[in-house]
Amino acid sequence: FLSLSSSFYQNIDTFIRPPYFFISGFIDIPHMEYYYVFLCFVYIISLVGNIFVMMVIYMDSSLHSPKCIAVFNLAFADVCGSTALVPKVLDMFLFSRQLISYNQCLASLFFIFLFLTIQSFNLTILSYDRLVAICCPLRYHMMVTHRSMFQLTGAAWGFAVFLVLLAVSLITRLSFCRSLVINSYFCDHGPLFRLAAPCSDVVPNIVISYLNPSIMLYFPMVFIISSYICITHALFTITLPQERVRALKTCTSHLILVAIFYLPINFTYLLHSIIPTNARIINLSLTLVLPPMLNPFVYVLKTEEFKESAKKLLMSIPVG
Template sequence: MKTAILLGILNFSCFVCPWVQAPSPTRGANQSSISEFVLLGLSRQPQQQKLLFILFLSMYLATVLGNLLILLAISVDSRLHTPMYFFLSNLSFVDICFSSTTVPKMLANHILGSQTISFSGCLTQMYFLFELADMDNFLLAVMAYDRFVAVCHPLHYSTKMTNQFCALLVVGSWVIANLNALLHTLLMAQLSFCADNAIPHFFCDVTPLLKLSCSDTHLNEMMILTEGALIMMTPFVCILASYIHITCAVLRVPSTKGKWKAFSTCGSHLAVVSLFYGTIIAVYFNPSSSHSSEKDTTATVMYTVVTPMLNPFIYSLRNRDLKGALQKTIVRKICSY
C-alpha cells in the first residue's frame, strides 16, 4: 500500500512538473574541474629548451644584478638622493619583482622536469603580473612628470617635488595597481575551465587563460579593453603630454649644449617607455581573434624579461651621475674584499 502511494506521488509530480529531470551524467562529465594547468613553455624540443634555459637564466641574473647595483648606488651616494633617482630605485625594485614572478618558475620547471602549476598558483602569478606591470606603467608616468617639472619649471622643482609628494605618488600607484590586479584576478577566478588545461606559454597570462575557459569571457575581455585600457593609457597620455611640453621648452633653449643635456636626460626614459608600451599594446589591446600564440609569447618575453634587463643598462649608460656612482660602488666593494 505504501509503495503504491509513493509511486502515485512520483507519477503526479512528473505530470505537474515535466521539466524537472534527473541530472544527466554526460552534462556533469563535460564540466570537469581543473586543479592545475600545464605550462608548455617556449619550445618542446630538448635542444632548444637547454638553450632557452641558459638564455633566460643569464637574462634573469643580469636583471637582478643590474637593478640591485642601481639600488645600491642610489642608496650609497648621497648626491643621488633626489626625486628622479627615488623613482628610479622604485622602478628597479619593481623590475626585479616583475622578472621574479615568471622566470624562476620556468627555470624550476625545466630543472624538475615538471610543467604543471596549480590553479591557485596560476591566479597568484597572474595577480602579481598585473600589479607589477601597472606599477611599471605608473612609475614611468611619474618619472615623466618629474622630468617635466625639472625642465619646464626648474625654479619651482624643489617646492613641487617634495619628499612627501614623491612618497604619496608611489604609495598611490601601489594602491591603484593592487586594486586593478585584484579586480582582474577575481574575474578570472569566476570562470570555469573544462578539459583543456595546456597553456601555450611559460607563465599564466590572461590571454591564453581566457582562450581555455569554457565560460562566457565577454565581461573579462570588456574589462581589459575598458578599465584595463584606462589604467594603461592614462599614464601613457600623461607621458606624451609631458614630453610634448619638454620638447617645446628645450627647443626654446638658445644653447646647443643645453638642448643636448636636456634631451640626454630624457632619452633613456623615452627608450624604456617605447619598449614597454609597444609590447603591452601589441598583446592586450587587440581583439582576441587577432592574437596568435607566437606573437603574444614574443611580445610578453619583451616586456616581462627583456625590458627589466635593459632598464639598468639604458639608465646607467646615458646618465653620467649614475654611471659614476655605479663605478664608485663597484670599486668600493672590490677593494673591501
C-alpha cells in the same frame, strides 16, 4: 594529463574549480633549451643590475632625491617582476613540471601583472618629473618633493593592486569544465579566462581584459607622449643651444626606458592576430624579461649622477 582532466568534462552545469592547470608554453618550438639558457642569463643580469642600482641610490646620499625614489621603485619592480616570472618558467619547462595548482596560477597571474603595471606607472612618474623640471624649472623643488614622490608611488602601488586584484577576482567566479591547458608560458589572463568560455559568462573578464591594459599601458603612454610634446615645445623656447642640449640630455635615459618598455609590448599586442602563436609567445616573453635587464644599464651609463656614484661605489669595494 588527459585522464586526470577527463573527470572535469562530465557535467557542464556543475561549478568546477580545477586543482591544477597545464601550461603548454613552448611546446613544439625547436631548440628551446638554448632559449632557457638565455632566460637564465637575462634573469641573473637583471637581478645583479637592479640590485646594484638600488644599492647605489641607498648608499649615496647625493642620490636621495625625489626622482631617485621613482628610479629605486622601478628597479625594485624589475627585480620582483623578473623573480615572479623567470624562475617558475625555468622550473616548468626545464624539469617538465608544467602542472600548476589553481591557487599558484592565480598568485602567479597577480604578481606578474602587478609588477608589470608598477613598471608602467613608474615610467609615467618619471615623465612627470622631467615635465616639471624642463617646463617649470623655477617651481621644480616646490612641485617635486620627497613627500609628493612618495605619494605618487604609493598611489601607483595602491591603484595597481586594485586593478590586478579585480582581474584575479573575476577569474575566481569562473567554472572550468573543459580544457585545462593554458596556451601560454605562464598563467596569462586572456588564455586563462577563455578556457571557461563554454561553461561560464566571461563577458566581465573580456571587459576587464580591454579596460586594464588601457589603464595600465595606454593611458600612461598617452601621458608620456603628451608630456614630451610639452617638453619639446619648452626646449624650443630655450635660446642658448648648449642649454637646450643639456636639458635634452636629462631626458635621454627616460626616453630609452620608455622605448624599451612600450614599443615591444605594444607591437606584440597590436599585431597578435597576425603573428604565429609560437612567435607571439616568444615575443611576449622577451617583452617581459628584457626591459628589467636593460634598465640598469641605461640609468648607469646614460645618467651622469648615477655613473659617478656607481664608480665611487665600485672603487670603495676592497679587492683581494
